[in-house]
Amino acid sequence: xxxxxxDLIPGSRPETRLSRGLPGWALPVTTLAVAYLAVPxxxxxxxxxxxxxxxxxxxxxxxxxxxxxxxxxxxxxGSAAFMAVGAYAAYNFxxxxxxxxxxxxxxxxxxxxAAIGLAFGLPSLRLKGxxxxxxxxxxxxFVQWALTKFSWFSNDSASGVIDAPPLHxxxxxxxxxxxxxxxxxxxxTVLTFLSYRLVISQTGRNFIAVRDNETAARIIGVPVLxxxxxxxxxxxxxxxxxxxxxxxxxxxxxxxxxxxxDRSFQILFIxxxxxxxxxxxxxxxxxxxxxxxxxxxxxxxxVLGDVFDSGVLDMSQRIVLGALIILFLVLEPDGxxxxxxxxxxxxGTALRRR
Amino acid sequence: MTQVxxxxxxxxxxxxxxxASAVAxxxxxxxxxxxxxxxxxxxQVHPAARLAAKLQASVDPGAGDAVLELVGVSLSFGGVSxxxxxxxxxxxxxxxxxxxxxxxGKSSIVNVISGVYRADRGHILLxxxxxxxxPTQRLAGLGVARTFQNLALFPGLSVLDNVVAGRAHRVRxxxxxxxxxxxxxxxxxxxxxxxxxxxxxxxxxxxLVDRPVGTLPYGLxxxxxxxxxxxxxxxxxxxxxxxxxxxxxxxxxxAGFVRAARDRFGTTVVLIEHDIGVVMSLSDRxxxxxxxxxxxxxxxxxxxxxxxxxxxxxxxxxxxxDTDSDDxxxxxxxxEAL
Numbered sequence: 019x020x021x022x023x024x025d026l027i028p029g030s031r032p033e034t035r036l037s038r039g040l041p042g043w044a045l046p047v048t049t050l051a052v053a054y055l056a057v058p059x060x061x062x063x064x065x066x067x068x069x070x071x072x073x074x075x076x077x078x079x080x081x082x083x084x085x086x087x088x089x090x091x092x093x094x095x096g097s098a099a100f101m102a103v104g105a106y107a108a109y110n111f112x113x114x115x116x117x118x119x120x121x122x123x124x125x126x127x128x129x130x131x132a133a134i135g136l137a138f139g140l141p142s143l144r145l146k147g148x149x150x151x152x153x154x155x156x157x158x159x160f161v162q163w164a165l166t167k168f169s170w171f172s173n174d175s176a177s178g179v180i181d182a183p184p185l186h187x188x189x190x191x192x193x194x195x196x197x198x199x200x201x202x203x204x205x206x207t208v209l210t211f212l213s214y215r216l217v218i219s220q221t222g223r224n225f226i227a228v229r230d231n232e233t234a235a236r237i238i239g240v241p242v243l244x245x246x247x248x249x250x251x252x253x254x255x256x257x258x259x260x261x262x263x264x265x266x267x268x269x270x271x272x273x274x275x276x277x278x279x280d281r282s283f284q285i286l287f288i289x290x291x292x293x294x295x296x297x298x299x300x301x302x303x304x305x306x307x308x309x310x311x312x313x314x315x316x317x318x319x320x321v322l323g324d325v326f327d328s329g330v331l332d333m334s335q336r337i338v339l340g341a342l343i344i345l346f347l348v349l350e351p352d353g354x355x356x357x358x359x360x361x362x363x364x365x366g367t368a369l370r371r372r
Numbered sequence: 373m374t375q376v377x378x379x380x381x382x383x384x385x386x387x388x389x390x391x392a393s394a395v396a397x398x399x400x401x402x403x404x405x406x407x408x409x410x411x412x413x414x415x416q417v418h419p420a421a422r423l424a425a426k427l428q429a430s431v432d433p434g435a436g437d438a439v440l441e442l443v444g445v446s447l448s449f450g451g452v453s454x455x456x457x458x459x460x461x462x463x464x465x466x467x468x469x470x471x472x473x474x475x476x477g478k479s480s481i482v483n484v485i486s487g488v489y490r491a492d493r494g495h496i497l498l499x500x501x502x503x504x505x506x507p508t509q510r511l512a513g514l515g516v517a518r519t520f521q522n523l524a525l526f527p528g529l530s531v532l533d534n535v536v537a538g539r540a541h542r543v544r545x546x547x548x549x550x551x552x553x554x555x556x557x558x559x560x561x562x563x564x565x566x567x568x569x570x571x572x573x574x575x576x577x578x579x580l581v582d583r584p585v586g587t588l589p590y591g592l593x594x595x596x597x598x599x600x601x602x603x604x605x606x607x608x609x610x611x612x613x614x615x616x617x618x619x620x621x622x623x624x625x626x627a628g629f630v631r632a633a634r635d636r637f638g639t640t641v642v643l644i645e646h647d648i649g650v651v652m653s654l655s656d657r658x659x660x661x662x663x664x665x666x667x668x669x670x671x672x673x674x675x676x677x678x679x680x681x682x683x684x685x686x687x688x689x690x691x692x693x694d695t696d697s698d699d700x701x702x703x704x705x706x707x708e709a710l
Contacts, residue, residue, distance in 0.1 A: 215551040219547065219557070219561070220536075220545070220561065223533055223536065223537050224537075226533075227526050230525075230528050230529070233524060234520065234524035235537075236509055238537060238538050238541065239509070239510075239511070239513060239540045239541025240541075241509065248547060252547070
């Protein structure tokens with residue numbers, strides 16, 4: 019057996035996967051540099067408020083759901099509920115705990131969402147696929163009902179509406195769209211990085227093992243039940259923080275009805291369109307979902323003029339989006355992330371040929 | 373036909389060999405340049421100890437001790453009996469083949485041993501521990517690995533990751549440690565990776581480490597599955613039709629790998645196979661099953677001469693063979709059984 023220990027230099031094999039010319043970290047670092055330096059200088063308030071802030075919050079929610087659905091293979095339709103838990107928990111921690119810093123509220127909000135996620139993840143130990151998806155609907159309806167029914171959650175405001183407190187981070191007050199954008203960007207960056215670390219770890223491999231073959235996973239010693247519950251908890255934590263961003267950084271005023279089933283489906287679509295089991299897919303998917311209605315309305319009013327009112331817009335959005343999802347499922351089941359990969363590879367070969 | 377052959381094991385030799393293993397463990401040299409496995413995992417079974425035990429067994433193959441025993445195991449599915457009163461003892465370091473016609477209960481045996489099924493009566497002795505149902509979750513920790521009749525890989529993972537996943541039972545670090553990525557988590561990660569790469573080299577899959585396992589041809593996937601089972605350093609390896617659906621060349625190759633795995637790692641192998649030719653050349657002992665009963669047990673040559681075996685395979689027995697559900701999907705391989 020000494021054979022196992024001999025002539026082994028750990029990590030001697032080069033990580034061949036993504037390196038095609040550029041090192042693997044080049045793209046994320048460039049993107050971050052642009053996001054932190056160039057975007058604040060160039061973007062308009064409209065761009066921050068209407069596109070970038072919802073994009074960031076939804077991307078993070080997508081990253082969270084992708085851990086559960088993409089990696090661990092557990093379908094959930096309760097994402098918006100976990101966002102709501104995060105938003106309302108952060109609001110209450112901020113309101114009721116004296117001197118708690120904003121970061122503390124956010125972490126506690128994430129943990130609250132994780133606890134709720136854990137509770138609603140329990141059926142996953144027995145249920146699979148569609149049955150599990152339906153059981154996660156319970157979270158969706160229960161949370162929305164509880165937040166409306168018990169006015170304590172919204173500090174007795176009418177119909178459960180909450181207003182976000184001013185954001186103080188490390189002695190600074192975050193104000194204006196640019197400040198909120200940078201705040202959201204930082205939270206998303208940190209959590210995305212941690213998520214990436216998680217999915218490439220042994221635990222991330224266990225998620226995929228449980229997804230791909232539960233019996234085999236159990237036989238090789240993956241703690242299947244623990245792994246599933248962990249996926250629910252981690253995913254809900256991230257989605258909960260996304261909810262905080264949605265409420266505090268993007269909308270500033272939210273009500274329980276804003277976290278309805280439509281939102282859950284929206285996040286699920288982000289994950290499917292972006293690409294299951296890819297971190298960057300969530301960002302592609304969110305970009306499409308956020309930008310798409312705006313592009314469509316501009317295009318519509320340009321081509322059709324006055325006929326294209328908000329009602330028509332809403333309808334056409336649904337129709338086109340539905341068609342798009344079907345198209346994706348048929349043509350590119352691996353989503354935008356796979357599409358982007360293929361594009362990059364093609365550009366890479368073209369460059370090398372030159 | 374109904375007579376059940378049992379092997380009575382020799383309790384005295386069992387004790388002796390165990391003591392010898394313990395001594396070997398004390399004296400085992402620390403693995404030097406490679407990554408050191410963490411102490412508690414190491415203490416369970418030191419590989420050197422196992423090798424020593426294996427060598428001991430090969431010195432006197434007749435007196436090898438039993439690592440695994442089935443005692444009076446019965447199993448039935450809704451009144452259809454799959455196994456009845458099966459006694460079987462597997463010796464340390466041997467390759468034991470289980471053969472038998474359609475629905476003889478071969479897969480049921482592997483499924484009972486790995487805890488997928490619970491025996492209606494009887495029990496299983498695994499390293500001296502007695503189990504009514506082997507706890508599947510702890511199977512890998514108990515030193516048992518298995519492969520499946522139909523492939524059970526993780527198609528979404530690369531070849532390397534599939535094999536690394538075989539070390540899942542040795543992971544002690546929490547997910548937070550793994551995210552941070554230093555200390556214990558880092559040691560475990562590097563250790564699992566190094567061992568996986570070694571086993572992948574051993575199975576000549578090195579050129580395919582980064583390939584998604586789902587894109588490989590069937591024969592190679594079977595090999596990856598065997599690699600994943602072996603990277604766990606099991607004491608006992610259960611192979612449920614490792615060569616089903618393979619060409620003759622692939623079968624010989626696979627048989628070579630199974631034997632090499634036993635010789636190199638000292639693993640006890642229990643395999644189910646239909647191809648009699650492969651079984652006879654590969655295994656140390658053969659257990660023949662028919663109608664859920666062990667009708668013959670012995671060396672390949674002994675078994676081949678046994679009239680009951682000849683009857684089971686060539687006689688009229690096949691006409692009333694009961695259909696065992698878990699054997700139902702492999703008619704092709706069965707056709708070439710004899």
